[in-house]
Amino acid sequence: MGRFLDLTLAGLTTGAVYAAVALALVLIWRSTRIVNFAQGGMLMVTTFLAHTVAGSGGSYWLALLVAVLSGLVLGAVVERVLMRPVERRPPLDAVVVTFGLLVLLQGVAGMVFGGTPRSYPPGFDITGFRVAGHQLLFSPNDLWVVLVVLGVMAVLAFVFRRTSLGLRMRSAAFAPEVARLLGVRVGRMLTVGWALAAVVGAVAGVLIAPATFVSPTAFDATLVFGFTAAVIGGLDSPPGAVVGGVLLGAVLSYVSGYLGPDVVTFAALVVLIFVLMVRPNGLFGRGAERRV
Structure with a gap:
């Protein structure tokens, strides 16, 4: 019983980490309809900057603030410089750009x-x-991680459901031409979406970093599991991202504890396939309306 409890608590903490990354991916998807595969590289850069501050004698909170501010700037710059030129192109072009950005950020981080x-x-x-x-x-640090993820989820859910900013961001993502006719500055909303997602990713990086080493490729696996959690919960749902992350973390913790760490990746794939077979839009995702 004690082993089961330990695995459950370990899965809760790991799942909260996956949920934090999933929240950043969900935020990008809801505000721009793009899956940002460069999220791992972006949070890696902001975590390196936070690590530099902490290593120079700065406090944990100052390092966190630096990560948040650098994420805000990085997200806005990426949208303006890289994503804006492919905004009207097929969605695959934007995905390719995010993959290229991931490779670029990892290369630059390795050199710097x-x-x-x-x-x-x-x-x-x-x-x-x-x-x-x-x-x-x-x-206590694990408790901090869980509480921060829950707080970020609550803030995102409130922004998208209860504020005019969230409404404008969703309208800019789903129907940009109609949104422009209604006076919404679509370009600005896309920039805000990328900036906020980068901030969430920066917070996730600082939360993840103590449990792993910081290096240019340290967050690749976390990004994969975070994306899996986002798909399981539903790419349109912040609460779904948290539930998906915790569910995935718990399952992988049990698999690692009872079957061995070698089958963890395979178990994540099995969970993903099972959920998509039962709920193609994720556990909290909404099905698309069929038009006749």
């Missing part, structure tokens, strides 16, 4: 920061809580 993995300091104690004499695999 080097390829040696670096450790990142956690924000809180990483010693697990003790309950009834048992040391849990769940620490």
Whole structure:
């Protein structure tokens, strides 16, 4: 029973990390209808900048602030410089651009920061809580990660459902021509969407970094699992991203604990295929309306 509880708590923490990345992907999709495969590279760059601040004597919170601000600028620049020229082209062109951006960011990071993995300091104690004499695999830092992800999900859900900004962002993504006729500045909304998604990704990078080493390719696997979580939950749903991340984290934790880490990737593929067979639009996704 103790082993099952430890695996569950470990899966909750890992799932929260996947959910954070999934939230960034969902935000991009909801505001631009683009799957940003460069998200891992973008959060890697902002995490490196935060690591530089922390390594120079700055506090954890100052490093987090630097990551957020650099993510805001990076997201806006990427949309203006790289994504705007392919805005009216077929969607595949934008996907190719994001793949190219990922390779570019990893190459530049390798030249600037080097390829040696670096450790990142956690924000809180990483010693697990003790309950009834048992040391849990769940620490104050893990609790911080879970609470931040839940908070980000709540903020995103509120923005998209309850604010005029969210309404304008959705209209710019789904019906840009109609939105322009209604006075919505579509270009500005796309820039805001990319900037906000980069901010969420930057926060995710700082949350992930203490559990792994920071290097140009350190977040590739996290991006893959985050994308899987987003698809499982539904690319249109912030709560779905969180549920998908936690579900995937729990399943992979059980698989790793009972069957071994070698089959974790295969288990993620099985979960993804099963969910898509049962719910093609994800657990919280909305099916497309059929027109006759």
